[in-house]
Amino acid sequence: MRRTAIQCLRCRSTKLNVQSVFKRGYAVEATSNTTTTPASKRPTSAPKPIIDIRHIRQNPELYETTCLERNYKRQAGNASRIVELHEQWQNLTRSSRTNRERSNLLRKQMANPATSNNDEDLQAVKKMTREEIQEEARKLKNELAGISEQEEQILATIEELALEIPNLTTGPAELHQLSPPEDGDTDAATPIRDGPSHVQIGTDLGILDFASAATASGWGWYYLVGEAAQLEQALVQYALAVVTRHGWLQVSPPSIVYSHIGAACGFQPRDQNGEQQVYTIAQAQSDAERDVPELCLTGTSEISLAGMKAASTIQTDELPMKRVAVSRCYRAEAGARGADTKGLYRVHEFTKVEMFAWTAPDEDLATDVFEEMLDMQTEIIQSLGLPARILSMPATDLGASATRKVDMEAWFPSRMSKLGGWGEVTSASLCTDYQSRRLATRTRIEGGKMGFPYTANGTALAVPRVIAAILENGWDEETMTVTIPECLRPWMDGKEAIKGHIVRRNKKVDGV
Template identity: 50%
Template sequence: MKLFSMTLRQALIVNRQCCRQFSTSRIRQSENLPSIAPKSFIDTKPIWQDPELYSKNCRERNYNSQSDIPTKIAQLHEEWLQEVRALRGYSERRNAIQKQLSRAHTHGLEEEKTKLSQEARKLERDLAPLEERETWLREEKERLAAELPNLTSHETPRASQPKGIGSINEPPAHELSDSRNHVHIGKVLNLLDFQRAATTSGRGWYFLKNEAALLEQALVQYALKIAMEHGFTIVTPPSIAYSHIASACGFRPRDPSTQIYNIAHVKEDQDRDSPILSLSGTAEIPLAGMEANQILNAADLPLKVVGPSRCYRAEAGAYGQESKGLYRVHEFTKVEMFAWTVPGAEMDAFNSILSVQKTILQTLGLHCRILEMPSSDLGHSAYRKVDIEAYFPSRCQRNDGWGEVTSASICTDYQSRRLNTRVENPMGSTKKTSFPYTVNGTAVAVPRVLAAILENGWDEKDECVRIPTVLWPWMNGMQTIDKRKR
């Protein structure tokens, strides 16, 4: 009897494990995920407890197609509860059978033992589909929850327009002509070449030449210097990442085929089912992935890193006049900041990132406005987002001359839950581990800042550009860009 009862229990456990392993392997196979892919730990409880809050949040963020997901999750949760109750009933019946079998064995009731054994085997057969259904319902809740954007900060305007919250430097003393176009300036000073780049790579690509190439490196070095002075540790990240890492970070464009460069398999003998690799649109993706599947110590937080990288955006050529010049391009150099913090301390990291951004733009002499971005402008992962826009004379006919040059976002635990990044022994927590909050922001996006420097520093009379003083140490002794002095 003891042998039989152990066999029954083990069979039920093995069956449960097989169902879960089959479900997990099925999901990984369908998504081409490697075995090292982070396991997501999305908390569905707040969603099924208040589905209307999450539906409203989707609508406010312009994710209308996802607004019915919270209700589906609530319905799935009710079905899941029914399955759990049914499984509990089977468990209670199994325990009762074991007791009856023990008694029958003790008293030598062979006929009753045979009858109970048959019932136990039937119980095992009936249990398998119930457990598979329970596993599917649980994982379907998590899958749908992953499609929902983050909740939205109370600081975020619920509208389509941003709210001004500050400025950097005074506006120009006199109105600057829109003839101060960096494309024209780049041609006059032999700094930019879009024509040859179009022949080489296509529209939306460019060559930086002469002082413009030096300016790129100067901006990178200066941004790294300021970030490191604010406590950021320098990291050089890869430019290629698994697509599932990008998705976990919240990069879920409405039309991925037109916005992300995926790397095709070109070798005939290469595994066609291998995970998809993509060119990173921002260093935020590999920097966030750097701590995937890791457990951080709360004493080490905030952990703040800054990294230069090349970034790739496939959608650059789809904006007509907006895409001319350096403002919207397919490939560019950017210095990105990223931080992990304990929940409740994210504002310190956020303000540190904003301080770096303000310092860089203020010392470059650019006139900027600081904006609290509206809910409709937030991506999947952002809980709150602040953009800084610089004044471009060439854009005075579009958006009154303003153009985004930096962005900073708080993502709460959206990314860490999807990347399985944990923090150990967080203060004030009774749990052994929890999920840290992540914060990210641009230190400098080189092409746009370079364009702003060219346009705002242009001296039409002398046909030269004044180089910001803070960049002189990296400009080989040059203080101006003047073709006549070469």
């Protein structure tokens, strides 16, 4: 059995090795930590991005401001550069037109020297010898070939620069608190109650095993044991029950996609150092030679769901098209280890229930679906009994695709002293036509013309962080148990509390 290397898209270093043989198109050779993969390729069947470059040219200052507000500093100059390149392309086009007109004139004279015409240029050509006409024709042909090549290079560069620019921003940053934590004040920035970490609680109860995961896989992995594993499935089933009850269709998506699909969805670094850490799958040399495009593990099923309609047309009567998926998600999550990455809060692999929708290209209709997502997120978090707040995120916290993003944060008692207690558990993003243009997903608009549907996505439930929040908020120090939210009990054999089996107390947890 061959060893497969999975690599980080940002730094190209090997992040983990798994004993696995993928089928044709997925198989890779063993690679060392210094092995690099070829640049991401888009196959001939991949969707051709259709970017509104005219809007960028007409509003370069707007796009520059958007990039700076979102901390996409490297891309801030892309719009003005596109304007410059477009002017160069226009000059080349004019030169090409002049040369073609002259070439056509020479061809006309060569074909019929006896043609009579009062055109001054043609009269001048008639005075040339046949050899002179042929020589100039060859020269013009070479010049046209060079100009055509320059035009193609400029257009390719313009498209590349346009693809890097993030979506425009809408909506103010706001904060709304759903329910105050126990012993806290609704208006207080931080409630007064502190508490033990879910790492200590889960380890003491014997339902979280970080030490074994550190040995088997390293930092950022974990074992859910017994009631924690059962709680994961309960959370998934409950979230699905809520979302499908609202009419969303369930999908079981792939966890591996072409890297260009992820990039089209907006999962790309902000700068050369990169913030987006994606596991890519190393290619065998034979695959690289055959130009097999790069593959990656999905960091969210948003990517694979969006890819369902790549290079296709959604009929108007099918919109809004709403989907929900359960998937395993993979993120390199490189960076320093600390209080904000402790335990289950930031991990490399996790289960998530994700909502994704295509809507008509209308802001009001898209907002309706977006608000529906927020309502379902609120229902789920409130029914779990978790103190939470809703934040409309500022531009600096938006990714490339979102024009608007709303996060929901739950209260984590163990994070109170150093991190203010709050931690993100869900998010929802409205992406307008950013993703559909890059994936060539079309629909018909008013008048029968082709347009691009808007997309929206939202986390119905990110399992590990919600487990962490349930453990910390439901912990009873006296009984040494964790209260199970009532809505989950049907999937927890009717149990009201997690009792686990006491393993140890007040000892450092290895591997965290």
